[in-house]
Amino acid sequence: MRRMEMTVMAGALAGLALLAGCRLDQSAAAAPTAGAAADAKTYAATGVVVGFQSGGKIIVIHHGAIAGLMDEMTMPYELRDPGLAAAFKAGDKVQFTLSVKDDAYTVTALTKR
Numbered sequence: 446m447r448r449m450e451m452t453v454m455a456g457a458l459a460g461l462a463l464l465a466g467c468r469l470d471q472s473a474a475a476a477p478t479a480g481a482a483a484d485a486k487t488y489a490a491t492g493v494v495v496g497f498q499s500g501g502k503i504i505v506i507h508h509g510a511i512a513g514l515m516d517e518m519t520m521p522y523e524l525r526d527p528g529l530a531a532a533f534k535a536g537d538k539v540q541f542t543l544s545v546k547d548d549a550y551t552v553t554a555l556t557k558r
């Protein structure tokens with residue numbers, strides 16, 4: 446049990462490091478306009494499932510470049526519906542919708558391709 450907790454924690458820390466990188470990427474990409482921070486932006490993307498963490502609440506995806514947002518990378522995202530995790534496994538090719546609001550990145554739709 447304890448070893449599992451350590452693994453989860455290491456994964457979470459790696460995720461934070463990656464997210465920090467994305468923040469820099471985002472601030473460089475677009476100057477905020479009035480009111481824009483309050484609205485989520487959505488992006489369509491494709492990738493390959495790497496795995497799930499926290500009982501499906503987090504999905505790790507290796508995704509291609511997302512125009513205007515980030516380069517190709519492997520990173521964790523919050524999965525809006527953790528119930529989706531049961532239908533996917535590592536290696537599945539997927540397309541997904543990413544909702545970005547401030548520093549929160551959430552996968553709101555996920556399908557196999």
Ligand SMILES: [Cu+2]
Nearest residue numbers: 467515518520
């Ligand atoms: Cu990223």
